[in-house]
Amino acid sequence: MVSSQLPAGRVVLICQNTACRKAGAAAVATAFEATLQAAAIPEVTLQRCRCLGQCGNGPMVLVLPEQIWYHRVAVDQVVAIVESHLQHGVPVQAWLYRKFHPASGHRSRNR
Numbered sequence: 816m817v818s819s820q821l822p823a824g825r826v827v828l829i830c831q832n833t834a835c836r837k838a839g840a841a842a843v844a845t846a847f848e849a850t851l852q853a854a855a856i857p858e859v860t861l862q863r864c865r866c867l868g869q870c871g872n873g874p875m876v877l878v879l880p881e882q883i884w885y886h887r888v889a890v891d892q893v894v895a896i897v898e899s900h901l902q903h904g905v906p907v908q909a910w911l912y913r914k915f916h917p918a919s920g921h922r923s924r925n926r
């Protein structure tokens with residue numbers, strides 16, 4: 816789903832359960848927090864959350880209410896996700912979680 820309309824009251828959920836933390840979710844959450852604060856995007860809330868049920872594909876990031884999933888998010892991707900998706904309403908297709916966004920591109924990054 817790609818939308819140019821920005822829904823009000825969006826929430827960025829970042830899993831902080833064991834598997835995602837092992838993959839760097841704490842640093843990803845910190846990067847989102849800093850980037851969101853710097854961007855001062857209205858009505859976007861960051862929530863560190865428990866398991867999103869997609870263990871082994873993390874760090875998992877879920878943007879609501881759009882239900883856009885990102886997987887294996889790295890710190891160096893956070894600024895692009897915030898700018899493209901959260902500021903301009905255009906999800907970063909290449910980094911979407913293919914299980915829920917099968918038409919999206921595939922990331923080529925090796926981790």
Ligand code: FES
Nearest residue numbers: 830835867869870
């Ligand atoms: S540990 Fe993050 S999705 Fe389960």
